[in-house]
Amino acid sequence: MMSTTIENPNYAYPARSKRGPSFEKAGWIFMRASGVVLVVLIFGHLAYNLIWTPGGISAIDFGFVGGKLADPFWRWWDVTMLWLAILHGSNGMRTIVNDYVHKPRIRQIALGAIAVAAAILILLGTLITFTFDPCPPTADPSLLPSFCADL
Template sequence: MTTTIESPRTQTPAKKRTNWEKWGWIYMRASGVLLVVLVFGHLFSNLIATPGGVHAIDFGFVGGKLANPFWQWWDVLLLWLALIHGANGMRTIVNDYVSKPGVAKTVKVLLFLSAALLILLGTLVVFTLDPCPAGADPSLVASFCPVN
């Protein structure tokens, strides 16, 4: 009777698990590059390409811009990426500096909830903003709004 003893370095195949830290690291790099493009595009379109620069930005300007689906999706992508990027960065800081597991978990849950709430509210505002509110001063609304 022969008995084979496995090598001590042989491991049984473990269940495949997702490495969330790796994916968080990759997300931070990819979203950071995309955010640079989105932020500078946002600043260029609002401050340089707009006649009058920062002084031309008012409710009518924002309402007119958000009436265009291209700018709606641009701003929503900017909002989502920035909030998730920031929340993930804060999660990393909590992992590094908060030593009590209960406190760390509470702070991370609060971070997640606040980011989710801001994403929800910001997305709602971008897609439901009425650029032509009833009874508004015609000099303040977008140029394409009918005069009441």
């Protein structure tokens, strides 16, 4: 039987050693593990918001989101979905850049931009998830949703 050996397509990072822990292998496993968890988180999120909530998409407004973020269960659900989606998405983009961007300087800039964007999104997303207050006590009452008056 004839066999063909193809060149390692990912020449951005030639394999250094076959022994010891490998970041690339960890990344490969992470993509699969986070993919499985994301299926549960994303479809759970969609089912709850669009199917199990009476009124479906028309019921989604500021009060609905405010109410969800007041519940620790949904805060942790949302923040886990946020972290996994951003880490999974940015690690996937890293793979694409390593596969297709061959100029070292451009690759460095692209990978840096992905890392900075991921860090900012994770930081701001986590901050807002845990600090969101739909009725801030010092705000102008005319700018607040009507349900704040009842609190």
